[in-house]
Amino acid sequence: MNAEIFLQVDNYISDFLAPEDKALTDTIKSLNEEGLPQHSVSANQGKFLQVMMIACNAKKVLELGTLGGYSTIWLARALPPDGKLITIEADNHHGAVAWKNIHNAGLSHKVDLRIGKALDILPEIIEQHEEPFDFIFIDADKPPYTEYFNYALQLSRPGTIIVCDNVIREGKVLDENSADEKVQGVQRLNKMLSENENITATILQTVGSKEYDGMAIAVVNRTA
Numbered sequence: 001m002n003a004e005i006f007l008q009v010d011n012y013i014s015d016f017l018a019p020e021d022k023a024l025t026d027t028i029k030s031l032n033e034e035g036l037p038q039h040s041v042s043a044n045q046g047k048f049l050q051v052m053m054i055a056c057n058a059k060k061v062l063e064l065g066t067l068g069g070y071s072t073i074w075l076a077r078a079l080p081p082d083g084k085l086i087t088i089e090a091d092n093h094h095g096a097v098a099w100k101n102i103h104n105a106g107l108s109h110k111v112d113l114r115i116g117k118a119l120d121i122l123p124e125i126i127e128q129h130e131e132p133f134d135f136i137f138i139d140a141d142k143p144p145y146t147e148y149f150n151y152a153l154q155l156s157r158p159g160t161i162i163v164c165d166n167v168i169r170e171g172k173v174l175d176e177n178s179a180d181e182k183v184q185g186v187q188r189l190n191k192m193l194s195e196n197e198n199i200t201a202t203i204l205q206t207v208g209s210k211e212y213d214g215m216a217i218a219v220v221n222r223t224a
């Protein structure tokens with residue numbers, strides 16, 4: 001078993017079940033052209049998010065960390081015609097690239113892109129008394145993942161699914177003495193997930209076209 005077989009199987013699965021169209025491949029190209037990092041989810045992970053959304057009948061979605069809009073496009077495509085998605089991005093340039101890609105995918109009418117730090121925007125959304133979100137995808141900076149998750153819980157209903165990406169970090173989560181603040185951020189989140197009685201959660205390891213990592217999946221049982 002090695003990275004090569006994981007990549008080949010990832011391609012095998014995405015050829016069957018998560019083929020990319022031009023809007024998605026153009027989005028990936030735009031990251032290189034515009035100097036953004038290739039940190040998008042993979043096609044199979046995008047499809048996984050869609051499956052989770054449909055499982056919880058998601059009409060209202062929140063995303064933290066837009067980058068170039070690749071995951072946003074997968075998410076917005078799984079919304080019903082009257083569905084809405086708010087996506088939060090701290091970087092102005094990332095936001096501008098994302099908006100172009102979302103527009104090219106014909107999804108700008110469904111997407112509300114908010115530029116700013118998630119820790120500033122989330123309390124604003126709570127103050128605005130938004131209806132609860134059905135599905136929340138956390139994929140922004142890692143150190144405040146626990147704070148993001150706690151805000152996400154405040155914006156949830158029983159049955160909301162919350163997915164957090166990159167919580168295994170090539171296995172570095174096992175290092176209790178890690179000085180890496182990203183590792184520490186996800187360690188804190190994973191511990192909290194194990195202790196929080198308001199959710200049912202697990203973590204799936206992810207391999208394939210991206211580096212070895214993991215996604216946490218939580219279903220909200222009750223709001224605090």
Ligand SMILES: C[S@@+](CC[C@H](N)C(=O)[O-])C[C@H]1O[C@@H](n2cnc3c(N)ncnc32)[C@H](O)[C@@H]1O
Pocket residue numbers: 039040041064065066067068069070071072088089090091094116117118119139140141
């Ligand atoms: C891993 S990338 C998101 C990838 C995207 N979800 C996708 O799969 O296509 C993380 C993004 O979070 C953004 N980000 C970093 N810190 C942030 C913050 N405090 N608030 C909101 N976004 C932030 C980064 O600028 C970057 O674009």
